[in-house]
Amino acid sequence: MNIIEVKNLIKKFGNELIAVDDVSFDVQRGEIFAFLGPNGAGKSTTIKMLTTLLHPTGGSIRLNDHDPAREADAVRHSFGIVFQDPSLDDELTAYENMEFHGVLYSVPKATRRERIEQLLKFVELWDRKDDLVKQFSGGMKRRLEIARGLLHHPKILFLDEPTLGLDPQTRNHMWNYLKELNTKEGITIFFTTHYMEEADRIAQRIAIIDHGKIIASGTPEELKSQAGKETLEEAFLSFTGKTIREESGGGLDSMRQHRRMWTRR
């Protein structure tokens, strides 16, 4: 019972850069799956292909038995996502962002109202619900993104570095909530993170990607014993090496932003 099946997936940007290089993996229905890898490894690019935002250069994807490239609408009905980069409307209030999402995902009005209140309280933004998002701090925006991602209950939830920039309290809180969603409603969770202890604690299975290729996969215990290390962090480092990636995804993104800024004239 695989809810995600990826075979020989390839994504090239331009002619030289192969961001995702012949990747294959499966995720079982109801599983909590972590997708780990150094900066620029190809995690977000893979997620974008799974979620219909990018077309693969090659290979095949089945997501809840549909092909994201050809049956985008069917696929979009099966997942929810919290993106790595911001995706809120700054000119709307926190509540309006939630409401907008709820309507787009056809969450019935009563459920919508109830969940918005519950989730905004959960991320401690309820008293700021009528403030414009542009007045929020980075962490508050992140919390709102997460709350919004949890507003509808999809079959699969993609979380691309959801805990980035969150304090430990909020992180714990969030993972508890997600684990409960996972057990109660059987929602499959696919997440990326750079906190290894988080992956170790939460994930049932892990795939490690580096330079666009999957270099290891298995349960956290299996990975540790494969590498012969005590902790997942050590195992991760032994799989991926200790060199720092010059093209860090975040770094490159901000470089692209800069280029835009400078050439805007």
Next chain:
Amino acid sequence: MSTIYILWLRQLKRYVRSRSRIIGSLGQPILFLLSLGYGFGPIFQRAGQGNYLEFLAPGIIGMSIIFTSIFSGMEIIWDRQFGFLKETLVAPVSRFNIMIGRTLGGATVATFQGIIVFVIAVIAGFRPYHWGMVPGAILMMLLVSLLFTALGTAVASLLEDMQGFQLIINFLVMPMFFLSGALFPLQGLPAAIDIIARIDPLSYGVDGFRALLVNTSHFGLVQDIGILGIVTAAFLLIGSYFFSRIQV
């Protein structure tokens, strides 16, 4: 339906909240209306063409609509840069509906802007020949707004970032405005300009405004509506096609 509505509502909220944008976008039409209207008025009159303000006001309404509409359509680029576009692109809503909701929102905003310019023109001394035709003129504004918002969406779907924006304004919007007959009559123009004016959809929009507000027309109201309707439908289709192919 409710998804189209929420997208429409979002465009409106953004408009109402950006007071500087409203005021800024009114400065240009007012300047044109007053400086050209009063400045060229006497010459226009002497040339036997009648009241210039009466001629100019529908053209300036057209100007304000084309700029606001294209700008609204191109807001997609902002949304892409600020990341919000992703949120709508992964939603379980057909991209056609998303494009329609956005376009209706942008067109409503542009129509609003057109109405404000109309009111300003009235304050400056402009009088429609029959007040009963004003609602018709407003519908015409909505049609023209839809057309150019769809065009803005189509163009913006092809652009990755803001760099192309200035290019579009200078090489598409400006020529469409200046060669549309918004500022001068289309009679007796050199052949080349006449042909361009005939290809320019804004010509039919401005002509339609004149037909409804001052009862003069170059092409005839029926032809105006027919051509605007067809071009709007075409731009909506092209726009939603390009929009549906966006990758981020």
